[in-house]
Amino acid sequence: MAANLTIGRLAEAAGCKIQTVRYYEQIGMLPRAARSQGNQRLYERSDVERVRFIRHARELGFPLPAIRDLLSLADDPEQSCQAADEIARTQLHQVENRIARLLALKAELERMVRECSGGRIATCRVIEVLSNHSLCQAERHGPAESDP
Amino acid sequence: MAANLTIGRLAEAAGCKIQTVRYYEQIGMLPRAARSQGNQRLYERSDVERVRFIRHARELGFPLPAIRDLLSLADDPEQSCQAADEIARTQLHQVENRIARLLALKAELERMVRECSGGRIATCRVIEVLSNHSLCQAERHGPAESDP
DNA sequence: GCTTGAAGCTCCAGTAGCTATAGCATTTAG
DNA sequence: CTAAATGCTATAGCTACTGGAGCTTCAAGC
Numbered sequence: 001m002a003a004n005l006t007i008g009r010l011a012e013a014a015g016c017k018i019q020t021v022r023y024y025e026q027i028g029m030l031p032r033a034a035r036s037q038g039n040q041r042l043y044e045r046s047d048v049e050r051v052r053f054i055r056h057a058r059e060l061g062f063p064l065p066a067i068r069d070l071l072s073l074a075d076d077p078e079q080s081c082q083a084a085d086e087i088a089r090t091q092l093h094q095v096e097n098r099i100a101r102l103l104a105l106k107a108e109l110e111r112m113v114r115e116c117s118g119g120r121i122a123t124c125r126v127i128e129v130l131s132n133h134s135l136c137q138a139e140r141h142g143p144a145e146s147d148p
Numbered sequence: 149m150a151a152n153l154t155i156g157r158l159a160e161a162a163g164c165k166i167q168t169v170r171y172y173e174q175i176g177m178l179p180r181a182a183r184s185q186g187n188q189r190l191y192e193r194s195d196v197e198r199v200r201f202i203r204h205a206r207e208l209g210f211p212l213p214a215i216r217d218l219l220s221l222a223d224d225p226e227q228s229c230q231a232a233d234e235i236a237r238t239q240l241h242q243v244e245n246r247i248a249r250l251l252a253l254k255a256e257l258e259r260m261v262r263e264c265s266g267g268r269i270a271t272c273r274v275i276e277v278l279s280n281h282s283l284c285q286a287e288r289h290g291p292a293e294s295d296p
Numbered sequence: 297g298c299t300t301g302a303a304g305c306t307c308c309a310g311t312a313g314c315t316a317t318a319g320c321a322t323t324t325a326g
Numbered sequence: 327c328t329a330a331a332t333g334c335t336a337t338a339g340c341t342a343c344t345g346g347a348g349c350t351t352c353a354a355g356c
Contacts, residue, residue, distance in 0.1 A: 006304075007304070017344070018303090018304085019343075020342085022305095022306095036351090036352090037351095038304085038305090038350080038352070039305065039351080040303085040352080041304085059249070060246065060249050063342090088260040092261060096254060099254065102247045105209065105243055106244060109239055110240060154323095156332065156333080165314085165315070166332090167315060167316075168313085186321075187321085187322085187334065188332085188333055188334075212312075
């Protein structure tokens with residue numbers, strides 16, 4: 001390896017901003033990068049994978065602490081099976097939960113779209129559905145913060 | 149009308165925090181409330197509906213600017229429904245995409261748990277799944293902040 | 297070898313959408 | 327009438343970034 005990518009290359013390859021990479025380093029999601037004599041960060045191919053992983057998981061709605069846990073699975077393959085299992089299980093439950101909520105949401109959005117077939121606002125179901133929570137068959141939960 | 153609710157009642161009825169109501173007023177999602185002589189905010193039943201609408205839409209993943217649009221649509225019922233429909237459709241696409249990706253992740257986590265409970269250290273392909281962006285036919289956009 | 301423009305560095309401020317706290321005023325129940 | 331609950335403003339904090347100022351380093355062309 002030792003492809004020695006600059007931070008710009010890394011960011012491009014991983015599909016995120018340079019500042020985001022520095023931010024991840026700062027909060028410990030990435031190890032502190034090696035530096036050139038000129039103090040510029042140097043990365044390897046494996047770092048690209050790591051950042052891609054983080055980005056992808058973020059897009060799927062995992063908060064950074066959860067991603068940290070997932071990364072620890074990859075970082076320490078010798079780790080006791082129990083710990084890995086536990087992390088994976090916890091994540092699995094969360095993923096299932098998230099899917100369930102998104103499916104309910106999808107149904108509701110579909111209904112909104114279906115019933116809003118070019119009428120007037122006065123008869124628009126989108127507005128109605130949004131003001132009437134009783135129309136949801138969805139489970140009750142706090143603001144969807146866990147989804148982002 | 150003129151039920152003259154306090155902010156606490158309003159928040160309770162609408163299912164959110166008092167501070168959130170004040171915040172919505174501050175950013176103009178709610179009109180500036182009437183005040184009692186003692187300078188406390190006074191609300192009517194219709195305000196409850198408005199806040200419920202906002203909260204519900206937020207839970208469905210709509211960002212505040214989109215909700216602002218929807219509210220302005222609702223305020224003008226002679227307008228065509230198309231704009232509302234479009235906003236809902238966009239939301240729907242994003243939700244569908246997210247579900248697809250979560251299903252892939254779920255499968256992988258299930259595999260890990262399965263193998264792990266067999267007593268062996270699973271070769272961790274979660275990272276692979278999550279770093280492999282080609283699995284997404286996905287929308288390109290920033291982190292999924294729009295979902296919370 | 298020198299210059300120049302791109303890319304990198306650090307540090308700090310700002311974003312959305314809340315949430316919490318401090319320190320005070322008002323309202324309401326007993 | 328007093329004490330507890332609720333409200334007020336202002337400010338700070340949260341997560342997960344994103345952007346800018348002001349400076350340094352690198353790489354290419356001459």
